[in-house]
Amino acid sequence: MGLATQPPLTDDRILHWLALAMTPGLGTRRAMDLLERYGSPEQILRLDAQELEGAGVAPAVASSMAAGCSFAAAMDVAERTKRMGAEVIPWCDARYPPRLREIYDPPLLLFALGRVELLQTVMVAIVGSRQSTPYGQAVAERLGRDLAAAGVTVVSGMARGVDTSAHHGALAVKGATVAVFGCGLDVIYPAENRGLAERIAREGLLVSEFPLGTPGHPQNFPIRNRVVSGLSEGVVVVEGRQYSGSLITARLALDQNREVFAVPGNITSPASFGPNLLIKQGAQMVQSYEDILEGLGTEARVRLARQTALPIGTPPAPAAGPMAHTAEEVLRFLKVDNPVALDDLIEWLPHVSPSELIAVLFELEEAGRVRQLPGRSYVKVWSE
Numbered sequence: 001m002g003l004a005t006q007p008p009l010t011d012d013r014i015l016h017w018l019a020l021a022m023t024p025g026l027g028t029r030r031a032m033d034l035l036e037r038y039g040s041p042e043q044i045l046r047l048d049a050q051e052l053e054g055a056g057v058a059p060a061v062a063s064s065m066a067a068g069c070s071f072a073a074a075m076d077v078a079e080r081t082k083r084m085g086a087e088v089i090p091w092c093d094a095r096y097p098p099r100l101r102e103i104y105d106p107p108l109l110l111f112a113l114g115r116v117e118l119l120q121t122v123m124v125a126i127v128g129s130r131q132s133t134p135y136g137q138a139v140a141e142r143l144g145r146d147l148a149a150a151g152v153t154v155v156s157g158m159a160r161g162v163d164t165s166a167h168h169g170a171l172a173v174k175g176a177t178v179a180v181f182g183c184g185l186d187v188i189y190p191a192e193n194r195g196l197a198e199r200i201a202r203e204g205l206l207v208s209e210f211p212l213g214t215p216g217h218p219q220n221f222p223i224r225n226r227v228v229s230g231l232s233e234g235v236v237v238v239e240g241r242q243y244s245g246s247l248i249t250a251r252l253a254l255d256q257n258r259e260v261f262a263v264p265g266n267i268t269s270p271a272s273f274g275p276n277l278l279i280k281q282g283a284q285m286v287q288s289y290e291d292i293l294e295g296l297g298t299e300a301r302v303r304l305a306r307q308t309a310l311p312i313g314t315p316p317a318p319a320a321g322p323m324a325h326t327a328e329e330v331l332r333f334l335k336v337d338n339p340v341a342l343d344d345l346i347e348w349l350p351h352v353s354p355s356e357l358i359a360v361l362f363e364l365e366e367a368g369r370v371r372q373l374p375g376r377s378y379v380k381v382w383s384e
Contacts, residue, residue, distance in 0.1 A: 009093060011078070016041035017090040018074035021108040022211060025061040028105045035091070077211045084212065086113040086185055095119055103230040103256050107209035111185050114205035118153050118176050122304045124292060125155040125228045125253075127246045128162025128238035129271050134373065135337035136239035136271060138382040139263050140165035141172075143236060146289035148175020151307045155180065155232050157224060158193055158200070162238045162246075167196060171203060172368060178231065181208035182216055182224035189216035207231075225249040226256075233300040234259030236286060240274025247274045250283070259295050261286045326352050326360045327369075331380060334370060339377035 020031055020041040034044045034055060045065060047055075052062035064070070081088055089095050090109040097119040100106050112119070124147055126140055140162040144154045148170035156163040158179040170177035179200050181189070185208050188194045200206055209227060210220060225248055229235050235253040237260070240246030250260050262283040265272025279285050284295045293301070326349070333348055334340055342361075346354050361378060364370035370378050 009090065013040075013042070014088050014090065015071070015074055015078055016045060017092075017109050018078055018088065018211075019045060019068070019070045021209075022070045022074050022077070023061065023065055024070075025058060026065070028108060030057065031108055032091075032105070040092075073211075077213075080186070080212045081111060084113065084186060086111050086206075086212075087116060088112075089116065089119075097123075097231055099123070099233070100227065100230040103226065105226070106230065107227060109209065111208045111210070111212065112205060113185050114201045114203075115176070116205065118178055118205045119207075119231075121153040121176060121307065122151070122296075122300050123153040123155045123178065123232045124296075125232040125235045125249070126162065126166035126238060127156060127225075127228065127235060127240075127249045129240050129244055129246065129274075130159050130161040130163075131241075131271065132161035132165070132239050133269065133271050133337070134339050134379045135265065136162050136263075137165040137371075138336045138379065140238045141169035142382045143238070143263075143286070143289055143292070144169025144177070145173050145175070147292065148177065149173045150289060150293060151304055152176075152293075153178055153204075155228055157182065157221070157228055158197065160190055160193075164193060164196060166238075167200060167204075171199060174203070177204040179204070179206050180224055180228045180231070181206065181210065182220040184208060184210050184212040184214040186212045187215060221245060222248055226252045229253040229256055229258055232258060233296050234261055234292065236261040236263065236292060237275045237278055237283070238263045239265060239271040241270050242273050244274055247278075250274075250278055259284065259297070261292055261295060323356065323360050323363065326356065327364055330357070330360055330364065331369065334378055334380040336380050336382045339373050339375075339379050342376045342378070345378070 038044050049062040049066040052065055053059055088109055089112055095116055126144055128136055128140060144166035148154050153176040154166055154170040155178045156166045167177050177200060183189050185206055188197050225245060229249050229252045235249055235258055237246050237250050253260050260283045262275035262278040263286045264279060265275055286292060329349060345357060361370060365372060369381055371381055372378055
């Protein structure tokens, strides 16, 4: 049954989609085969165990499906999703992202919280190491900011490090960003990103194929990565070690016929092994967001041209005043890719009292010119 012939999505139909998706042991590919054969979850879940086995379903799974064992859990998830203010977007829904529908094993449905219309926009994923360097964080934030300012929706996984920086960059210019979870939308992982998740839910979009309440099991994240790449026109790898998840995402992107981009890094840094290897193997090297826009396919560039681009935002300058000169001095000492400890700044600026220096650093942080790292060290935000 094609999308055009699908009946309206009532609560009962969504319940059947949930019951099918939440059937233990069925799997996305087998479920898609059943949908192709029978047309709808309602038809599939009316079959008896013998008919399901004849369609290739394992006997234990067929018995469970015929008995309707997943309906109770599906009803609970449907109710909790509605209470949360989230939506269930099945594969047959016109709002389901078209690029994701094309991949080999698309999720049967998505749980979404926020601006669902972003699923129809031109998206680019920025991925990288959780143990990112200041250089990686600065690059991810800058690329996220510039791409979002150009009208691109920035996709990432809201993990520590590069993902978090990419989301922050997009939000800094009031751009669009989508965070793809490897757990239920009500499970914030990592916990320190709760504030970021709440902001993305208001200004962007949170997405997951996992039902509410699903913990962030390690095996969920490679599954999540295929959605990150599947949503996107291309994947940008900022940092990643030899066996990192970002390399898995890049491989998935290639399998899905997506563009793969990589940011070159220091050859002595383990964090740069992944992107440097990808460039060696033929990935498009990124030195600025223009390289990414130029590397997108013709269709994506045409779609992007039709979207309303946001003006590129630049961090505001610190307010003029008696501390303005000190702020200029601090910015001259700070680097983008090498953290400077507060004690070193105090030593390098002996004519500035510690209390004044801390006030200036706070002012620069508020202006988006400086970022504080753990251990009371600081880096300059890459803005020029």
